[in-house]
Each structure stands twice: as C-alpha cells, then as structure tokens.
Amino acid sequence: MSDTPLRRHHDMGGLPAGRVERADHVLAAWEKEVDALLVLLSRQGIIRVDELRRGIEALPPDAYDRLGYYERWIHSITAALVEKGVLTQAEVADRVATIAAREEAER
Amino acid sequence: MTGHPHDHGHAHAPAAAEDGPPSEYARLGRAVREILVEKGILSAADVRRAIEAMDARGPHLGARMVARAWHDLAYKARLLADGTAAAAELGIEMGPTILKVVENTAAVHNLIVCTLCSCYPRMVLGIPPDWYKSRPYRSRAVHEPRSVLAEFGTVIPDDVEVRVHDSTADLRYLVLPRRPAGTEGWSEAALASLVTRDSMIGVSLARSAHEPVETA
Numbered sequence: 001m002s003d004t005p006l007r008r009h010h011d012m013g014g015l016p017a018g019r020v021e022r023a024d025h026v027l028a029a030w031e032k033e034v035d036a037l038l039v040l041l042s043r044q045g046i047i048r049v050d051e052l053r054r055g056i057e058a059l060p061p062d063a064y065d066r067l068g069y070y071e072r073w074i075h076s077i078t079a080a081l082v083e084k085g086v087l088t089q090a091e092v093a094d095r096v097a098t099i100a101a102r103e104e105a106e107r
Numbered sequence: 108m109t110g111h112p113h114d115h116g117h118a119h120a121p122a123a124a125e126d127g128p129p130s131e132y133a134r135l136g137r138a139v140r141e142i143l144v145e146k147g148i149l150s151a152a153d154v155r156r157a158i159e160a161m162d163a164r165g166p167h168l169g170a171r172m173v174a175r176a177w178h179d180l181a182y183k184a185r186l187l188a189d190g191t192a193a194a195a196e197l198g199i200e201m202g203p204t205i206l207k208v209v210e211n212t213a214a215v216h217n218l219i220v221c222t223l224c225s226c227y228p229r230m231v232l233g234i235p236p237d238w239y240k241s242r243p244y245r246s247r248a249v250h251e252p253r254s255v256l257a258e259f260g261t262v263i264p265d266d267v268e269v270r271v272h273d274s275t276a277d278l279r280y281l282v283l284p285r286r287p288a289g290t291e292g293w294s295e296a297a298l299a300s301l302v303t304r305d306s307m308i309g310v311s312l313a314r315s316a317h318e319p320v321e322t323a
Contacts, residue, residue, distance in 0.1 A: 010223055010224065012222060013220075013247050013249045014250040017242060017246035017256055018243050020238050020244045021243070022238050023236075031138065032158045033137070036158050037136070039161075040154065044148070044149075046148070051277065053224060065242075069133040069225070069240055070132070071130070074132050074136045074139065086145070087142050089144070091142055092139065092142065095139075096135055
C-alpha cells in the first residue's frame with residue numbers, strides 16, 4: 001500500500017500551501033458561455049455535475065494546476081460529450097480549426 | 108506561512124483569460140457551443156438566457172436573507188431550520204442543491220470552503236471569487252482557519268470556536284454573520300447594506316454600523 005497514493009490531486013484539504021492571494025477577476029465572455037453550457041446540459045440531463053467533476057479530477061496533476069478554472073470545465077464537458085456520443089472528437093477538432101481560421105481572418 | 112514548494116495552485120493566471128489572445132480553450136468552448144446549437148441540443152437564446160440569469164445572481168440575494176433574519180426572528184428560525192425553503196420564501200430557488208445556513212454567535216464563528224473543488228452557494232452569492240477556488244484557500248481553510256482568516260484581516264478571539272464547513276456538490280453552506288452593534292431600528296434595506304459577500308463566506312465580519320459602504 002505504501003506506493004498507493006492516499007489521496008488524489010484535487011483532494012487538497014489540509015495540505016500545506018501558501019498565502020491566500022485575494023485575487024479575483026470579472027469572467028470573460030467565453031468563461032460565462034462555458035458555465036452556461038454546463039447549466040443547460042445538466043438541466044437537460046445530458047451531463048451531471050458529478051460527471052463534470054469526474055472529468056476534472058481525471059486530469060493529470062500538472063494539467064490540473066496549469067489549466068484555469070473554466071479551462072478545466074470545458075475540457076471535462078467536451079470529454080463527457082464525446083464519451084456519450086453527443087459529438088465526436090473529429091467534429092470538435094474541425095470546428096476549433098475553423099474558428100481559429102475565422103479569428104485569423106478577422107485580425 | 109512562507110511559500111511552500113507545493114504552492115503552485117495559482118500558477119494558472121485567471122486574470123489573463125480576459126486580457127490575452129483567445130486561448131485554445133476559449134476556442135474549444137465556442138466550438139462545442141456551435142456544434143450543440145447546430146445539432147439542436149440547445150439554442151443561442153438558451154445560452155444568452157443562462158448567462159443573464161448568472162449575471163443577475165450575486166451577494167445581494169444572500170444579503171437580503173441575512174437582513175431579513177436580523178430583522179425578523181421568526182424568519183431567522185426558519186432560515187436556520189431549512190435554508191432552501193427560507194430562500195424560496197424570498198423567491199430564490201436553490202435548484203438541485205440544498206442550502207444550509209450556519210449562524211455566527213458570540214461563541215462560534217463559521218467559515219465555508221470546498222476542499223475538493225469549488226462548491227459554493229451560487230444561487231444566493233453568484234459566482235465564487237478566484238481565491239475561493241485557489242489551492243491555498245482549499246488546502247488551508249480546514250486545518251489552519253485562524254491563519255487564513257488573519258490573512259483576510261479577521262482575527263477571531265481564542266475563546267471563540269471556529270467551525271469550518273466543507274461544501275459538497277449537493278450541500279451548500281451560507282454563513283449568517285452576527286448583526287453589527289448599533290443597528291437597532293434599522294430597516295431591512297439598511298441592514299442589507301452591511302452584509303458583504305465575504306461575511307457570508309465567513310472570511311470577514313459584516314460591516315460595522317459606522318463603516319462607509321463601498322459603492323463599487
């Protein structure tokens with residue numbers, strides 16, 4: 001058992017950590033949209049909050065720490081939608097490329 | 108309380124999200140939304156309405172409940188017995204979550220946290236501040252709450268018990284702060300102006316009766 005982690009990375013209660021930085025920020029439009037996506041998908045019973053959390057908690061520790069809050073959310077929402085067959089990874093990748101090209105053209 | 112090697116929780120920079128170029132995750136969010144709209148799973152209007160509802164929620168809702176409780180002892184009793192029902196009395200729906208209100212007294216000071224993620228009484232306080240979701244707050248609030256409180260400028264006397272409540276996805280806590288001295292006879296609206304977000308999380312006390320109210 002000694003090499004079995006007793007807790008997963010997100011389970012940080014009681015661990016040592018630095019000072020609480022009283023930082024806050026106004027949510028960007030895309031962050032609000034991600035929040036709205038979860039609200040709407042959970043209202044329809046397509047993704048439950050527990051499933052959102054499972055996807056977040058499955059992130060490798062370095063990714064968990066590196067990603068911003070709503071970055072973790074959209075990662076998890078996308079993974080759950082792919083897992084459930086609501087959309088495919090290829091559809092998402094294509095659309096991300098289209099959006100990137102659109103942004104480039106608007107620049 | 109100096110830096111610790113494990114303290115890399117705020118390595119991500121949430122403030123950059125709105126300033127820098129669109130991140131790959133912003134694109135991912137937009138891509139998923141567009142596909143879901145095209146598939147007819149949700150509409151652009153649904154997304155707009157959900158964002159409007161989110162923007163309409165904030166600490167003013169919790170402050171109304173606290174002010175009502177300070178003003179009306181029968182409401183306070185109902186609030187402490189069943190926070191979800193007491194919220195509904197004021198037209199505030201908790202959705203799928205349960206609201207549990209914990210009362211600060213001369214003997215007990217309460218603090219709320221979510222060590223596992225970011226569970227927060229969003230329906231009555233709005234979106235949680237970044238620090239509530241940060242590694243230092245989530246890690247330390249449960250084992251050295253008095254140090255964390257001191258970092259917020261809140262010093263709780265040693266003879267007052269500090270109780271920390273770890274929220275879950277289903278059960279959300281709200282602190283009922285102590286009513287400030289010198290507010291006898293105040294209207295509910297005037298009382299509500301003393302109730303801050305942080306006082307309902309428990310990291311600070313309500314404003315004093317003489318403290319100028321920030322207009323931010």
